[in-house]
Amino acid sequence: MDSKPAPIYVDNAATSFPKPREVIDTISSLLGGMSLSPGRSAHRYSLECSRIIFEARETLASFFNCPDSSRIAFACNVTEALNAGILGLFGTALHPGDHVITTPFEHNSVMRPLRYLEKNAGLTLSILPLSDEGEVMVSELPRLMRDNTRLIVVNHVSNVTGSVVDLEEIGRLKGECLLMVDAAQSAGVFSIDVKKMHIDMLAFTGHKSLFGPTGSGGFYLREGLALQPLKMGGTGSNSETEVQPDFMPDIYEAGTPNTLGIAGLGSGVEFIVKTGLAAIRGHEQRLCALFLDGLRQLKNVTVFGPGAGRQRAAVVSLRVKGKSESEVAFRLDREFGVMVRAGLHCAPAAHRAIGTFPAGTVRFSFGYFNTEKDVATCLRGLDMIAAR
Amino acid sequence: MWPPQHHSPTCVVILFSIHFVLKAEKLFKKQGISHDVIPVPREISSDCGMAVEFPCREIEKVSELLASADIRIAGLYRRDGRDSFQVISRS
Numbered sequence: 001m002d003s004k005p006a007p008i009y010v011d012n013a014a015t016s017f018p019k020p021r022e023v024i025d026t027i028s029s030l031l032g033g034m035s036l037s038p039g040r041s042a043h044r045y046s047l048e049c050s051r052i053i054f055e056a057r058e059t060l061a062s063f064f065n066c067p068d069s070s071r072i073a074f075a076c077n078v079t080e081a082l083n084a085g086i087l088g089l090f091g092t093a094l095h096p097g098d099h100v101i102t103t104p105f106e107h108n109s110v111m112r113p114l115r116y117l118e119k120n121a122g123l124t125l126s127i128l129p130l131s132d133e134g135e136v137m138v139s140e141l142p143r144l145m146r147d148n149t150r151l152i153v154v155n156h157v158s159n160v161t162g163s164v165v166d167l168e169e170i171g172r173l174k175g176e177c178l179l180m181v182d183a184a185q186s187a188g189v190f191s192i193d194v195k196k197m198h199i200d201m202l203a204f205t206g207h208k209s210l211f212g213p214t215g216s217g218g219f220y221l222r223e224g225l226a227l228q229p230l231k232m233g234g235t236g237s238n239s240e241t242e243v244q245p246d247f248m249p250d251i252y253e254a255g256t257p258n259t260l261g262i263a264g265l266g267s268g269v270e271f272i273v274k275t276g277l278a279a280i281r282g283h284e285q286r287l288c289a290l291f292l293d294g295l296r297q298l299k300n301v302t303v304f305g306p307g308a309g310r311q312r313a314a315v316v317s318l319r320v321k322g323k324s325e326s327e328v329a330f331r332l333d334r335e336f337g338v339m340v341r342a343g344l345h346c347a348p349a350a351h352r353a354i355g356t357f358p359a360g361t362v363r364f365s366f367g368y369f370n371t372e373k374d375v376a377t378c379l380r381g382l383d384m385i386a387a388r
Numbered sequence: 389m390w391p392p393q394h395h396s397p398t399c400v401v402i403l404f405s406i407h408f409v410l411k412a413e414k415l416f417k418k419q420g421i422s423h424d425v426i427p428v429p430r431e432i433s434s435d436c437g438m439a440v441e442f443p444c445r446e447i448e449k450v451s452e453l454l455a456s457a458d459i460r461i462a463g464l465y466r467r468d469g470r471d472s473f474q475v476i477s478r479s
């Protein structure tokens with residue numbers, strides 16, 4: 001039996017690994033250092049936790065150019081944030097019979113709540129088409145818009161193909177509609193400016209390119225917009241009343257928060273700011289270009305996604321002729337130590353749109369800590385698997 | 389020592405949540421306004437939150453500072469004694 005190959009993690013679109021040293025240090029020193037219940041008691045540990053969460057909120061607000069950090073609410077991931085947004089708008093800004101536009105690249109964390117409201121609450125749904133380049137055709141937005149279109153929900157970067165949606169253009173075309181953005185894959189890689197892009201709600205997850213731990217995430221909600229909160233309970237504020245507070249962030253943050261996760265997320269974003277978004281993106285895109293170049297030399301490998309020269313994230317979906325996706329992924333791990341993800345990536349609509357449903361694809365997703373050597377190993381592994 | 393032994397009369401500002409208390413704290417620090425983050429005095433409210441205490445001579449500066457940062461004031465009080473407060477304004 002061969003000795004195990006060294007691990008090469010190329011599944012950063014699922015969750016980033018490794019995390020920056022600073023993130024690990026923040027979390028471990030907190031966990032070992034104090035009690036972690038912010039805003040509940042008046043003692044120094046509780047106050048210190050509140051300060052850490054406050055600072056993380058300020059860091060995220062400035063990262064996305066939100067004018068007021070109280071408009072950031074923390075959640076346990078982008079799925080919770082998107083559900084808080086989609087289900088929470090229902091009854092405040094979204095009513096039975098209203099029309100919503102979305103894209104074929106939505107993750108199930110958007111598609112399922114939207115389909116639920118379509119089936120149970122009389123919402124109607126239209127989906128933007130893809131171009132021949134495999135990109136969402138934002139230019140079709142005016143044609144799909146109706147008098148009763150209230151909401152546009154967009155995944156900024158496809159977790160299947162890496163394709164990028166032009167948010168500024170949507171912001172220009174959206175008129176009176178609300179714009180909700182799933183930034184799960186883009187936050188920490190592409191610059192996001194909620195003001196410039198006219199984003200009404202931005203949902204992010206902490207554990208991918210923002211370098212936080214799992215269980216962290218949240219959303220930005222534009223001033224003047226309100227959601228029906230998904231949960232109600234203790235907030236540490238207004239305790240004399242039995243009614244949920246009506247102000248942010250407390251309204252959406254009932255229950256003791258994930259202090260460790262939020263602290264780690266804050267550290268992750270500080271790491272990004274220190275390193276530079278452009279430097280991170282540049283490194284990932286260099287690795288991606290190298291990988292795509294190498295793939296062009298390989299026989300029997302088909303790549304799905306935006307064409308050469310298009311703006312993209314370092315997420316590459318492919319198939320190997322004659323091999324199942326799960327077999328390729330399994331052999332990459334066993335024989336070459338390369339960890340990737342095979343299948344539908346929780347985005348069946350995306351796979352339908354690019355013609356890879358139901359088997360899906362093998363997805364490689366490079367992160368800031370991957371190296372050129374990692375790319376070479378991926379290519380060598382694929383070449384050998386394709387050959388036998 | 390609590391309550392803090394200020395030499396000059398102090399005021400207590402109540403804000404809507406710990407987020408705004410900490411935002412105020414950050415601004416006070418930046419502006420060099422001496423202050424203390426204290427539990428909301430029981431005599432003012434049964435709320436379990438925190439408040440900011442500061443010298444009353446800074447009251448104009450504080451009101452302007454909070455307004456410029458869009459921090460709404462839930463209540464403003466003058467400390468008359470250890471356990472006694474007088475309302476200046478309340479929303």
Ligand SMILES: Cc1ncc(COP(=O)(O)O)c(C=O)c1O
Pocket residue numbers: 013014077078079080107109155157158159182184185205206346
């Ligand atoms: C585009 C997109 N949206 C949503 C999600 C869901 O993220 P989470 O599981 O952190 O809620 C993911 C990743 O899994 C994603 O890639």
